[in-house]
Amino acid sequence: MRLGDVVAECGNTGNSTEPHVHLQALDRVDIARAEAVETTFGGTLPRNGDIVRA
Known part of the structure; x- marks a missing residue:
């Protein structure tokens, strides 16, 4: 893997x-x-409810 690679798609x-x-x-x-x-x-670990944007 390299920085910027897609690792997953989000679904419900x-x-x-x-x-x-x-x-x-x-x-x-x-x-x-x-x-x-x-x-x-982005240098941080998201918490519950955080939105991570590409």
């Missing part, structure tokens, strides 16, 4: 009140050995 399915995206970033494919990678948007 199932039992949700608004469109949203779930994102999990890992440092390797092997989930048993993977570590979480800190991910921010």
